[in-house]
Amino acid sequence: MRLKLSKSRPPDYLPLLNDMTQEELDEQGGYQMYDEQIVNNSLDVSKTIDEKNRLVLTWKGRENQENILPTIVYTGSQINFNGKNLTSNQLQKTTLGAPIVQSKKGVNKFTIGYKPLVNIKLLMSIKFVTIVSLFIFAFAKIINNFIYFKQK
Known part of the structure; x- marks a missing residue:
């Protein structure tokens, strides 16, 4: 028997957005979307944790362009993008819940935390x-x- 190495295991939970059912997410290839948008995201992002235990994503934009970030935004997420506080509703998101942001040329910073x-x-x-x-x-x-x- 031969074992195959895996980069990461599938997540236990994927969010259901826009009243989507689990069956609809499965039909749309939710775990494949997770691999594409989160695990194998092509954006060269540095991930760190700040003093408040929030995830901080930083990347250098070569031009003003739309990017999908390798994280998931939930309803209660607290977000700061390039110095501007945003709510989940103010962000465009993929079907899976990954934020779609308009990057600027130069350094971009996306901070996400969750307030229970x-x-x-x-x-x-x-x-x-x-x-x-x-x-x-x-x-x-x-x-x-x-x-x-x-x-x-």
Whole structure:
């Protein structure tokens, strides 16, 4: 048996845009589009992560032209393209959700992050308080049982 090396495995999740169904995405070759637009994208892009854990794509444009970027934009994505803050609705996207931007001549920068609907710090605080409360309750129960059995 011979194994074939693969550049990357298919993604577990592809977005469904414009009320598209999973079957329609499959019919249109969603995973093939993913390979073309993301994995084998011909744009020479440098990918980094900034201090806020956002993906930063930079590339040098030779002229003003339209480019498909090797990332996916979701409804809650926070986007900055060449210094201008944009929403998902303000961007033209491929069927798959890859942004289509008008590059300028020179250095271009596309930053994308995601702001969750619920504040993560609030959720973590609630989790911490719950865990501490459970430990206090368990400790009090153990002490109470110890005192009860000692009195017998």
